[in-house]
Amino acid sequence: MKRNSAVTELFKFGTFLVDSILIVTSVYISFLVLFEFNPPEYNIRPFIDIIPFIIIAYLIFMYVFGLSDLLKKSLGETIYSIGLTTIALFITTAFITFFARGFAYPRSVLIVGTVVQFVILCLWRTVVWKLNRISHGVKDSLIIGNGSLEYLTKKILLKQRDLYNIKYICNSKSKSIKGYLDEVDVVFICNDVDNQIKREIVDSCLANRKSIYIIPDIYEIALLNSKLNRADDIPMFKVQKLGLTLEQRFFKRLLDIIISLIGIIITSPIMVFVIIAIKLNDGGNIFYGQERVTENDKTFNVLKFRTMVMNAEKLTGPVLAGEEDPRITKVGRILRATRLDEVPQFFNILKGDMSVVGPRPERPFFVEQFKKEIPDYKYRTIVKAGLTGLAQVLGKYSTTPEDKVRYDILYIKNYSILLDLKLILQTIKIMFMKESSEGVKEELSLGELMLASNNEITIDIDEN
Template sequence: MKRKNMGTELFKFATYFVDAVLVVFSVYLSFLIQFKSDPPEYNITPFFNIIPFIVLAYLIYMYVFGLGDLLKKGIGETIYSIGITVVALFITTAGITFFARGFAYPRMVLVISTIVQFVILSIWRVVIWSISRILHGVKECLIVGEGSLEYLTKKILMKQRDLYNIKYICGSKSKSLDQYVANVDVVFICNDVELNVKQKIVDSCLTSRKSVYIIPGIYEIAILNSKLNRADDIPMFKVKKLGLTLEARIFKRMLDIIVSLIGLILTSPIMIFVIIAIKLSDGGEIFYKQERVTINEKKFFVLKFRTMVMNAEKLTGPVLAGESDPRITKIGRILRATRIDELPQFLNILFGDMSVVGPRPERPFFVEQFKNEIPDYKYRTIVKAGLTGLAQVLGKYSTTPEDKAIYDILYIKNYSILLDLKLILQTIKIMFVRESSQGLKDDLPLNKLIKNTNAEITIDKMED
């Protein structure tokens, strides 16, 4: 297993190294194309001078936009990530050449190299993706859980059948649990499994060197990144408090002011166009104010572009928007899909009600509802609500409130300025990914989904 892990790491390193070589080669090839195989030294010298910066910028964007994941992403998402990466690299390279006074670096080469990089990297990464899938194979797996067991099973059946073959699903009190663990390669443990059962499964998997995945609850999140401490010679973990230090709050506020001002300036043409479009469409109000909850359950009015018909909740009361909600206007669907409806919230950030990154602000009605249904939901308001966050980058509109709460708590637990910057860049990536902005929808019942996918699964939820 140790040798296999070393091989995996070497494979990743080799992939990233070839990535960097291809990025640099693409620029050099673009010079050859532009100057018909004979680029003047005056023009190509600025390129040689900034090669280390190009490579560094690429590696950063590769990490931020998810190209470090060689296995879990589909081909479409991988190619999309490459597109975002090379565009960001194009902008960065233009900036580097400007500040390095490399004015002899031809702008046409920048354009050509972006196209060449996209094509070459896409072909290379499709090959790597295929090799990664072959090396990984389809792993036999077990899912252990109670109420949340069916939800996880459906997710794997719909999204990751080419990686995992579900052989068993069972309750945590099944008499055959040990046998099931012994007969699979991978075990998934839901967050509603009792701690003593989790410990037993993890111990078995560590002994037999099997992969185990645990959906985290507040206990797992609390001990995450804990520092080793001791009482005399007794080892112990010190659980880090949730929340931001005074210094972190100061730096975060400074970042909020800078980003909100830049955001308002850069998006002002888009917002002017949206204002005209909304007004021309139905003559109604342009903006929509709604009471939301932020840090320490303080209430404020969030500002958004109106995406629904006027007085949409006059008869229905507060309800979550669905994927095909008839109350959403034609323009509203476009604004929601691209998240442009959220742009006025830069004003909320500038005024201090919100942060750029943080848990999305929810309405008081739903906050009270979720607090009663989800024990850990109360931790979300330890920090300011945000325009974007971990739940928005990694989740979807259809992600359950429970999973969104986990993402939000994980963000609070792992907060850093670098994490905020990463999430801001990743938000740009997901703005045009339709799946991330879909509304809530009901999936097929598990038994029907199993039948439709021809899956052969042993189902054991016995508790005796």
């Protein structure tokens, strides 16, 4: 049975409301414990005064770090997000109290309150996570595609098989699609399905109120945020140009200068430590300059901390780094896992070669290669390359170039200063997530994953 959308939204609102109450209650509990259940008016009054600011700050960080997603995240990811949210809230609360009767708000309450918030929120959100999974259930699903069929199937079997039971897998030429649609709740459509067939599938799903997930191509992405227009009484969509306006470019550059200066100042002690570590490791060069492609296919030298042995590509030439690449040094593995090797790029941003947020700059060798293999790759260089981006926050190191291109085009299409700020904060979240920085690796075959899942899956690949 499908969950009523109104009930779902009400459940979300209730969850966020309880979150806010628990955040405030945790601080009050800390006051009671530290002052033996009799907190003085002088100490507790500043806390009461800033309660609205604490709640607003929590809701912002909750959204930024992904706690607003009640279903798709794993329990481990949820707890990790809670940790980041409570730490960010601790810093924000300390900043607020510094300017609002800071000496009256005990620092011990800030510390203890953060610990209590983390524990209580973890317990509460574990219950919410479990209730969501029970309410959602495991939906019978159909995957339709051609060349990218196997890749999508493997992803669902690996990461979301507790949400979706893959019942049928077929290509777009199958004559049994209509029958399969009647027996499932959810339909996944790959980007390589013919538009006419895709239209028929979507029409059937809408008529029968079935959930549809579509991997977008450039046509679907182009329609995003399109404005309703008309020619006399004929309705039409005006597809916006891909790229930034002059005003957007100005404010984006202003943000780049501010963030890069702050980044250089804050990371200076870290950079000194990394410089010493690299020198002690093998005595080689500290920095590594490499030619990369940015806006309008211009090239520049990106600055990074060296993570590989000296002259690593002398024999191999340009190749992507693997998860267990022997060329990566011991210090380099730590720098790559935490993305600290990218920190010197703040100087590239300050200079104007890059932006803080944008498609990651790629090497000319790979750009030419990808342009031949991926038709939409050319759209990535409409804007400046970035230190971080949508593909880095939502993807992984091993995400396919095709999917990274989709993320990059979606970023350009949906650009705003608020989106940049959100992605900057979310980058902090992924810095310590191993999965986001893992190298290209061999995965289990689709057949092995199907056996491991114990699902009865019908495969219908019509070659005619």
